[in-house]
Amino acid sequence: MDGGKNQARPNRWAGHPTRAAIIVATLVVGLSGCKGEPQPTGDPPGTDVTLVNPDLPPIQESPFLNVAGATYVGNDRCIECHFEEHENYIHTGMGQSFGDIDLSGEPPEGEVLHELSQRNYRIYHKDGQMFHQELAMVDGREQVTGDHPVRYVIGSGHHSRSYLVELEGFLYESPVTWYPAYEKWGISPGYDEPNQPGFKRAVGQKCLVCHAGQSEVIGNTVNKLKITEQWISCERCHGPGSLHVTKRLSETGDDGGEEFDNTIVNPAHLSRELSEDVCSQCHQGFPGMAFVRDRQIEDYRPGLPLRSFRLDYRYDVEGGGMTIVGHMGQMKRSTCYQMSEMTCTTCHNPHDLPPRGDPVEYHKRNCMKCHMEEACSVDPAVREAERADNYCVACHMPATGTESPHLTFTHHRIGIHSPGEPVLDHEDPVLADVVPVADLSGYSQADQDLGLGIAYYNLSRHSLSGPHGDAYLARGEALLQKAWDAGLRNGELATLLAEISVSKKKEDYEIYADYALAVEDLSPENRVGALLVKVTAHYHRKEFQQMAELMKEVTSMRRRTGDWDLLGKYLYQSGQRGEAKKAFEKSLEIDPANRPVRLMLEQFNR
Numbered sequence: 001m002d003g004g005k006n007q008a009r010p011n012r013w014a015g016h017p018t019r020a021a022i023i024v025a026t027l028v029v030g031l032s033g034c035k036g037e038p039q040p041t042g043d044p045p046g047t048d049v050t051l052v053n054p055d056l057p058p059i060q061e062s063p064f065l066n067v068a069g070a071t072y073v074g075n076d077r078c079i080e081c082h083f084e085e086h087e088n089y090i091h092t093g094m095g096q097s098f099g100d101i102d103l104s105g106e107p108p109e110g111e112v113l114h115e116l117s118q119r120n121y122r123i124y125h126k127d128g129q130m131f132h133q134e135l136a137m138v139d140g141r142e143q144v145t146g147d148h149p150v151r152y153v154i155g156s157g158h159h160s161r162s163y164l165v166e167l168e169g170f171l172y173e174s175p176v177t178w179y180p181a182y183e184k185w186g187i188s189p190g191y192d193e194p195n196q197p198g199f200k201r202a203v204g205q206k207c208l209v210c211h212a213g214q215s216e217v218i219g220n221t222v223n224k225l226k227i228t229e230q231w232i233s234c235e236r237c238h239g240p241g242s243l244h245v246t247k248r249l250s251e252t253g254d255d256g257g258e259e260f261d262n263t264i265v266n267p268a269h270l271s272r273e274l275s276e277d278v279c280s281q282c283h284q285g286f287p288g289m290a291f292v293r294d295r296q297i298e299d300y301r302p303g304l305p306l307r308s309f310r311l312d313y314r315y316d317v318e319g320g321g322m323t324i325v326g327h328m329g330q331m332k333r334s335t336c337y338q339m340s341e342m343t344c345t346t347c348h349n350p351h352d353l354p355p356r357g358d359p360v361e362y363h364k365r366n367c368m369k370c371h372m373e374e375a376c377s378v379d380p381a382v383r384e385a386e387r388a389d390n391y392c393v394a395c396h397m398p399a400t401g402t403e404s405p406h407l408t409f410t411h412h413r414i415g416i417h418s419p420g421e422p423v424l425d426h427e428d429p430v431l432a433d434v435v436p437v438a439d440l441s442g443y444s445q446a447d448q449d450l451g452l453g454i455a456y457y458n459l460s461r462h463s464l465s466g467p468h469g470d471a472y473l474a475r476g477e478a479l480l481q482k483a484w485d486a487g488l489r490n491g492e493l494a495t496l497l498a499e500i501s502v503s504k505k506k507e508d509y510e511i512y513a514d515y516a517l518a519v520e521d522l523s524p525e526n527r528v529g530a531l532l533v534k535v536t537a538h539y540h541r542k543e544f545q546q547m548a549e550l551m552k553e554v555t556s557m558r559r560r561t562g563d564w565d566l567l568g569k570y571l572y573q574s575g576q577r578g579e580a581k582k583a584f585e586k587s588l589e590i591d592p593a594n595r596p597v598r599l600m601l602e603q604f605n606r
Contacts, residue, residue: 052487054444056292059308064265067301070240072214077245078234086234088352094232096156098212101130106153107161107178110185114175116194119145121176123185132163132174134198136593145592146199150174152227154211162188164203169224170559171203190463200591202558204525209297210282222524222558237278237350239265239302265303272343276328277306279344284328287462288313288434288455288472293447293490307438311451315432329437330412337414340370360391367392431468434459446488453479457496473500491519495526498533510537524557535566544574555583561591568600577604 079086089095103125112121120142122133134146151166159181163174175198177188191197202223208215213229213236235241244264260269267275281300290311291297300309314329331337331344347366354362373390376383387394397410398417411417434455440448456476460469477500480493498512516522516530531550538546551567568583581604587597 053293053489054446056295056447057308057442059304062303063262064239064303065262066239066241066243066264067303069243070263071242072233072235073241073245074229074235075213075231075233078241081248082234085351089234089350090231091353092350093156093158094350097154097232098208098227098230099153100230101150101153101163103128103130106130107185112176112185112187114187114191114196116192117196119175119196119198121185123176130163132165132176132199134175136198138593139595143592148174148199152230160189165199167199168559169218170221171223171225172199173201173203174199198591200560206297217524220524220527220557222528236281237265237267237302265301267302267345270303272341274303274305275345276343277304278302280306280312280328283344284312284437286313286329286455287464288457288459290451290454290458292443293450293488293492305438307440311440311455312437313434313452313455314437316435317430317432327412331414334412334414336370342370360389363393364391367396431471434472446483446486449479449486450483450488450490450493453477453483454492454496489515491516491522491530492526494519495522495529495533499529502533502536509533513537528554528557535570544570548574548576555586559590561587561594561597564590565594565597568597 075086107123109125110123112123113119114121118137120135122135124131124133130150132146132148132150133144135142136145137143138145148165148167150163151171152164154162154164157178157180159179161178161180163176164171165174166172173188175188175191175196176185178184179186187196190201203225204223205215205217205225208225208227211232212227213231213233215225215227215229218224218226241264244261247261247263260266267278270278281297290313292307292309292311295309297310300306306312328344336342346369347363371392376390378395383390393410395417396414397412399410434452436448436452440451443451453476456472456479459465460473460476465472476496480496480500484493484497494512494516498509498516501507501509501512510533513530513533516526517534522530531554535547535550538544538550548567548570551563551570555563555567564583564587568580568587571577571583572580581601584597584601584604588594588601591597
């Protein structure tokens with residue numbers, strides 16, 4: 001679930017130089033006999049050029065005052081005046097996107113076998129709670145390796161219901177999901193690999209941005225979160241409401257009924273592009289995306305251009321399969337979209353579901369705004385036999401598979417699809433160029449290189465890259481290095497170059513890491529990556545005490561068995577045997593199936 005949208009890396013990427021996971025592997029290999037490498041000397045590449053971060057394009061002005069200077073008030077304040085809209089909205093997918101566990105509305109107990117890893121999962125209820133239990137083979141016998149109360153449910157149940165567990169305050173995805181179409185439990189999307197992560201897939205804020213209304217990171221951690229608003233909030237589409245509330249409370253007459261209120265964004269008063277940006281926050285997904293330098297998605301406000309905060313990309317090829325969050329990209333490539341003013345709200349009412357009595361007629365009426373039923377070229381007799389209701393969507397927007405083998409979605413590439421036509425190609429993707437979705441000509445060349453480099457880097461880590469991960473990584477590295485050599489500097493750029501350099505055993509990795517760690521507002525994810533690179537540098541100088549101190553910080557930021565394992569090794573090598581044993585015990589507590597750690601502890605007990 002990482003970011004919302006980045007799935008766990010398949011097992012075939014073992015050994016692939018990606019993010020902090022490869023750095024941990026590098027450290028483990030180093031401990032087993034690395035003789036050290038030449039230490040980097042001098043300045044990093046690019047310091048002989050003028051160091052300058054070009055000005056970013058200004059964010060366009062908006063007639064709506066709440067795009068800046070307003071604060072969030074929460075759904076409860078909105079409901080006070082908009083109760084009817086709320087009563088309808090809570091039945092939609094967005095209105096049921098996230099919540100606490102209520103057993104009265106949950107699926108029945110069950111069991112799931114993950115055949116590729118031979119792990120068994122049991123879903124059971126106890127003391128008013130739902131539990132997810134994992135059983136795995138450890139030393140020839142099946143043992144419980146995880147047994148956790150479920151904290152949250154994600155998803156309305158229209159397509160699936162996935163679950164989160166909270167372990168020591170850190171959020172993780174459960175390996176099992178309920179699939180209503182099959183009325184059974186199954187393995188969660190992205191877990192269909194022999195070495196699936198079990199209860200170790202971290203869920204950070206970037207994952208929840210499209211599932212929960214409002215959340216905030218607790219401390220300097222990767223995935224300790226405080227959920228301040230569960231389901232997708234009113235303010236996600238309308239912007240922060242404090243100015244609107246103040247205005248309404250100050251009104252004394254009937255002047256509250258004016259058509260245009262500039263204290264709150266009404267997407268109906270936005271341009272087509274800006275209104276689509278509101279939806280694109282979550283419905284324009286691609287495994288390669290980047291945030292504008294020194295800006296984050298939480299800086300975005302409805303009514304502003306999304307490209308001022310987030311850079312979206314797509315494959316530069318025709319066709320392409322439907323993805324779980326690829327609705328926007330598919331729609332924009334259809335003739336219907338290109339030849340009309342249709343947009344998301346042409347077919348979807350964000351505040352309500354289609355009428356329960358006639359959903360087919362509801363969607364047909366939308367199509368008939370531009371098309372005539374008599375114009376359908378299919379023989380009437382065939383239509384009568386196959387679809388007596390002449391449902392346009394069934395033929396022109398067929399249900400199709402996604403990158404998850406368990407989920408099908410309405411294909412938003414509106415068009416003529418022949419029966420049996422392969423509208424999905426995720427199994428063997430081509431090596432394609434990646435291009436920006438929006439016009440980025442207002443950005444400097446260095447910022448364009450940075451964004452595209454990050455996009456390629458992120459794509460290389462995703463299962464949708466197929467066999468082309470190394471090729472995408474090479475493209476990303478070249479662009480990131482080009483941006484650095486042009487004089488661009490920021491923490492994420494330095495972190496990625498540090499990680500790539502250490503994985504390729506280049507000499508300049510430590511200077512990149514030092515630059516990143518000196519950035520005051522470096523994100524927790526990037527700080528972890530830079531810390532692990534710095535640990536590598538200390539290892540080559542046999543500075544085990546410094547390594548242990550850095551690993552202590554890493555273990556405070558995330559909860560991983562490998563981090564505690566490394567901390568134990570470094571504590572042991574620095575002479576702190578008692579503390580080392582505690583670290584190994586913690587590692588085994590997180591993953592009871594970690595046999596090397598168990599053997600290490602046996603050495604302590606002899």
